Amino acid sequence: MHIIGLLAVLIALPILGILCAWLGLDAAGVDSLRQQMQTVLPGYLVTSGWLALMVTLGVALVGGAAAVAISLFEFRGKRFFSWALLLPMAMPAYVCAYAYTDFLQYAGIVQGTLRGWFPGFRFDVRGLPGAIFLFVFTLYPYAYLLARNALSERGTHLMEAARMLGTPLRERIVRVALPLARPALMAGAALALMETLADYGVSAYFGLTTFTTGIYKAWMVLDDRIAAAQYASALLLFVAVLLWLERREQQRMRFSSVRGHRxxxxxxxxxxxxxxxxxxxxxxxxxxxxxxxxxxLPVLILLQLWWGELGRTAQTGFEGGSASLFSFSRYAGWVWNSFRFGGMAALVAIVLALSLCFAQRAGGMSRVSGWLLRGVARLASMGYAIPGSVIAVGILLPVAWLQAMWPAAGLGVLLTATSLGVIYAYLVRFTAVAVQSVEAGYTRIPASVDEAARTLGSSRGAIAWRLHVPLLWRSLATAALMVFVDVVKELPATLLLRPFDTDTLAVIAHNLARDERLGEAALPALSIVAVGLVPVLVVMRALDTRKN
Structure with a gap:
């Protein structure tokens, strides 16, 4: 149990490291903070605030409207749209940004046509309105999926009761469906908002001054670790408030979906x-x-960019000039790095999740140690809602302190620009995903099974390995899949902590797009989308199974 508690503490350590940055605040730090409040912080607050507000409203509107249409009405094509509406979950917002930047460029066919119709027309997608558009149409599935579940469970029955009482259709939607779906919409919007705040790719590519780009700039450009930690702690506080609101709405959503008799x-x-x-x-x-x-549309744009790049590559040769980046060996290296990091993180994450869940289930601890383990596990579960850049700073800051105190320990060598540091960051962020899946699996295993095994003389290790693992294999496989896909799509933590000359699909797509080489960025971007489709297909199959 002590080892499991130590593992939980290690997962939660970066979060504690961010919070502890304020303990060493001296006069110079206060003066630096005052300067930031007079210069960059207002811009971070305004941009992040507008982005958060508009994305929340847009996600609730788009996701809620789609959920109402699918759950409460019959129309031709409904079955297709019911699963097709989940497809944007496979499209990272930063990949969508690369596609629309090429599609809506000033010299492109779209703006050229619009200028022919409306002289003087000009629109730059690389701004705050463009970022809001991208986040809304890639993150609305969170609100759609939760609202659809809420309306499907109780909405049709209550809508039918209101119809029999003579209530017009518009009144039934406004006074019955929307209040019923509101907790689910709020929970989905909160999840989408956390993804928006965690984003680095879109904000950096569009040049937006958000907290996430501010963290990266303070650490990597200005070499100001304290400022990076302060930005990270402010963002962490906001995420904690969002988590509390999301859990409250989830509880209200569960209450609203309680079913009666058959x-x-x-x-x-x-x-x-x-x-x-x-x-x-x-x-x-x-x-x-x-x-x-x-x-x-983003997939079609990326396919067109890829096809054009293939044509240019065929003319110049795979090993000539810039086309060398498109050689099979380099692409295979990016895929291998992404899959290697994803596979290792997924394997360790399911082991940690199984250990933590088994420890809480097995009991046998003192009241203090049990309370401590549950508290640290709850703190560690915040990782998924925390931006990768915040986690990276939470890892690098304590390492810098310890390296300064004990130079001979070599902690900086172990965790800075190494595979170990990257995997550690992934575990901090994505272990919560595995824990949730394993906890859901454990709810289907009666406690009497464990009691019977202990009566027959089985040890704790034998119960976990020979009894629980075979019963939890579906939950463990789902957890590994979700962690793997999230790792492949993760950008900011990989950018800050990856080893030198080790690029993943997400990193190379970001770097090529940043250099305006969108044709070359299309293939790694499409590869990320293809990997992201796997959990979407799993969700679709689960919904069809439950419906049948």
Whole structure:
């Protein structure tokens, strides 16, 4: 149990390191903070605030409208849209940014056509409005999925009851469906907001002054570790508030979805209104535009960029000039690095998750040690909601302190620009994903199974390895898959901590796009999308299985 507690402390250490940065604040630090408040902090607050507000509203609007259309109405194409609306979950926002930057460039066909119709027209997607657009149409599935589940469980039945009482359709949606879906929409919007605050790729590529880009600039450009820690702690505080709000809405959502007896289980016998004519067209627009703008169009743009790059490469040769970046060996190296980091992080994450969940399930600890383990485990579970740049600073800052105190220990060599440091950052951020999956699996294993095994003389290790692992293999496989995909898409932590000359698909796509080599960035970007489709397909299959 002491070893498991130590592992939990190590997972939570970067978060504690960020908070401890304020303990050593001296007069120089106070003066630096005052200067930041007069110069860069107002810009970070304004940009991040507007981004957070508009993305929250947009995600709730787009996701809520799609959920209402799918859950409460029947129309042609509904089955297709019900799963197609999840496809943008596979599209990282920074990949979408690369696609739309090329598609909407000033010399492109879109703006050229619009200038022909409207002389003087000009639109630059690389700004705050463009970032809001990208985040809304890549993150709305969070709100859509949760609101759809809430409305499917109780919405159809209550809508049918309101119809029988003579309530018009518009009143049924406004007074019944939307209040019922509000906790789910708020929870989904909070998740989307945390992803927005954690983003680095879009903000850096568009040149936005957000807290995430400020952390990276303070650490890597200005070499001001204290300022980076202060920005990170402010962002950490905001994320903690969001987590509290999200958990509160999740509890309200669970309360609102309590089912009654089988005849009152969410409207299984209720008849859904059938849409036709103009209303059906409106439903297609509500469901089709998010899929088109958040997935189909960016994929087509990236495929066109890739095809054009292949044509240029065929003319110059794979080993000539800039086309050498497109050689198979280099691409295979990026894929290998991404899959190597993802595989190692996934393997260690499921071992940690199984150990933590088993320790909490097994009991046998003193009240103090049990309370401590649960507290540290809860702190560690915040990792998924914390931006990768914050975690990277939380790792590098304590390492710098310890290296200054004990130079002979070599901690900086172990965790700075090494695979070990990258894997550690991934575990801090994504172990929470594995823990949630394993905890869900443990709820399906009765405690009597453990008691019977202990009665037969089985040790704790035998119970975990020979009994729990076979019963939890689906949960463990799901946890490994989710961690693997998240690692492949992770950008800021990899940028800050990766070994030298070790690029992943996310890093190389970001670097090439930053250098305006979008054609070369298309292949690694498409590869990230292909990997991201795997968990989306798993979710689709789970929804179909539950529906059947």
């Amino acid at each position: 005849g009152d289980d969410g409207g299984a016998e209720a008849r859904l209104p059938v849409l036709g004519g103009g209303r059906a067209v409106l439903a297609w627009l509500v469901c089709g535009l998010p899929v088109l703008l958040g997935f189909v």
